Amino acid sequence: MYPAPIEEYVRPGTVDEAIAALAKYPEGDAFFVAGGQSIMQAIKSRLLRPRCIVDLQGVSGLKGITADSNGVRIGAMTRYREIAEAESLNGAYQAMRDAADRVGDRQVRNRGTIGGSLCWNYVAACMPPVTMSLGAEMELIGAGGASRSVAANDFLLGPLETAREENEILLSINMPAAPANAGSAYKKWGLVTDALPVIGVCAYVELDGSGACTSARVAIGGLGDGPAHSGAAAAALVGNKGNDADAISAALDAAANETETQGDLWADPAYRKQLIRSLGTEVVTTAFQRAAS
Amino acid sequence: MSNQTVTITINGEAYEESVPQRMLLVDFIRDKAALTGTHVGCTYEGVCGACTVHLDGEAVKSCLMLAVQADGHELTTVEGLAQGGELTQLQKSFNEKHALQCGYCTPGILMNMTEFLKDNPKPTEEEVRRGLVGNLCRCTGYQHIVEAVLDAADKQGG
Numbered sequence: 133m134y135p136a137p138i139e140e141y142v143r144p145g146t147v148d149e150a151i152a153a154l155a156k157y158p159e160g161d162a163f164f165v166a167g168g169q170s171i172m173q174a175i176k177s178r179l180l181r182p183r184c185i186v187d188l189q190g191v192s193g194l195k196g197i198t199a200d201s202n203g204v205r206i207g208a209m210t211r212y213r214e215i216a217e218a219e220s221l222n223g224a225y226q227a228m229r230d231a232a233d234r235v236g237d238r239q240v241r242n243r244g245t246i247g248g249s250l251c252w253n254y255v256a257a258c259m260p261p262v263t264m265s266l267g268a269e270m271e272l273i274g275a276g277g278a279s280r281s282v283a284a285n286d287f288l289l290g291p292l293e294t295a296r297e298e299n300e301i302l303l304s305i306n307m308p309a310a311p312a313n314a315g316s317a318y319k320k321w322g323l324v325t326d327a328l329p330v331i332g333v334c335a336y337v338e339l340d341g342s343g344a345c346t347s348a349r350v351a352i353g354g355l356g357d358g359p360a361h362s363g364a365a366a367a368a369l370v371g372n373k374g375n376d377a378d379a380i381s382a383a384l385d386a387a388a389n390e391t392e393t394q395g396d397l398w399a400d401p402a403y404r405k406q407l408i409r410s411l412g413t414e415v416v417t418t419a420f421q422r423a424a425s
Numbered sequence: 426m427s428n429q430t431v432t433i434t435i436n437g438e439a440y441e442e443s444v445p446q447r448m449l450l451v452d453f454i455r456d457k458a459a460l461t462g463t464h465v466g467c468t469y470e471g472v473c474g475a476c477t478v479h480l481d482g483e484a485v486k487s488c489l490m491l492a493v494q495a496d497g498h499e500l501t502t503v504e505g506l507a508q509g510g511e512l513t514q515l516q517k518s519f520n521e522k523h524a525l526q527c528g529y530c531t532p533g534i535l536m537n538m539t540e541f542l543k544d545n546p547k548p549t550e551e552e553v554r555r556g557l558v559g560n561l562c563r564c565t566g567y568q569h570i571v572e573a574v575l576d577a578a579d580k581q582g583g
Contacts, residue, residue: 133468133469133470134447134449134469135447135449135491136447137445137446137447138445138446138447138491139427139446140446141429141446141491141493141494143494143496165494168489168490168494169471169489172471172489172490172491173470173471173489176449176469176470185446185491187493187494189494236558236559237474237558237559237560238484238537238540238541238556238558238559239474239477239484239485239486239537239559240471240486240489240559242480242483242484242485243480243483243485243489243490324558325554325555325558326555326558
């Protein structure tokens with residue numbers, strides 16, 4: 133575990149400089165590094181052999197969380213530690229805090245970033261299903277300052293693949309202003325405390341004045357083909373209330389039934405379905421409670 | 426391949442060295458600054474936490490960074506904890522509670538738990554155990570380590 137020789141290390145101060153630094157190399161020879169907690173592993177194992185590393189630590193405007201009437205913006209270089217502590221995410225976007233607080237360990241949360249995780253899009257990661265469930269949009273910027281916004285669902289492709297072009301930088305993760313009665317929650321299960329998720333489930337619900345669900349999104353991580361929405365669970369939750377345990381249980385049964393699960397060293401397909409049911413029931417119930425409070 | 430000159434301040438002393446870009450920060454600390462209290466317990470996979478140091482005051486694994494990434498930053502290693510020969514309370518508690526056997530993992534745990542206690546001066550046992558997830562110890566079963574951290578919190582009057 134040691135990096136292959138690296139020819140150049142640069143630490144640009146602006147997005148434009150970062151994109152220009154990367155563009156000096158042929159595709160695949162230069163990489164952006166955010167917190168480095170995933171990509172450094174890939175570089176040390178020589179899965180990646182970058183000739184040039186463009187370190188984003190000094191790029192201004194990529195860090196921090198802002199919340200206003202337009203919604204919530206999380207800079208791509210915002211670290212798990214800061215997300216876990218961000219009270220402005222409570223309620224509608226609290227799943228983000230649930231997930232960030234349980235990534236890896238203290239040392240990883242001190243350096244790892246939400247943007248780095250999303251651009252790496254590892255199958256056993258928490259932020260991909262969370263951003264899908266919360267309906268987040270990824271704001272990307274490319275050469276010449278051209279920017280575009282891509283829904284999380286369209287940004288996250290197969291394992292280790294995203295819609296980000298090589299010369300684009302993920303600027304921020306944006307979530308729309310949520311209605312008053314909205315809540316979310318995330319929980320994962322792994323082999324040891326705070327381990328990579330064997331399965332992770334994120335739920336987002338919006339309620340009407342009576343407490344009945346008007347809209348829901350349930351996303352599942354830890355799947356072999358990458359995170360997936362459960363349309364069946366979302367549809368089954370609409371019209372139901374948070375104290376209707378049978379309805380919630382039925383929605384998660386539907387999620388487990390429609391989701392294709394893989395078997396590996398950690399869990400067989402049936403156990404993964406059971407995790408979808410049990411974690412899902414818990415997070416949906418919590419999301420209802422948060423939406424109502 | 427060319428080297429790059431970096432200046433990294435460790436325990437208050439600036440080290441200016443020419444290093445290959447691929448050099449890991451932990452190797453800079455051990456081989457260039459000759460501060461061998463920072464250990465490598467796994468084969469640089471980032472799983473053991475023995476190489477934990479403070480980067481600008483925060484606990485990070487120094488095998489998950491390149492030395493060039495730390496250029497211009499301030500580090501504290503285990504050698505920088507004691508001031509004027511006086512051990513910190515956490516170090517004293519580790520001694521008194523027999524929280525080290527072979528001692529190999531101890532520097533990383535001290536660095537992680539020093540920052541942990543700053544964030545959370547009155548932790549519960551469960552919080553201490555969760556705080557230790559990033560550090561592996563193969564000797565003590567963690568019981569004495571947890572006792573030492575709780576003892577330090579108690580004596581620091583958190």
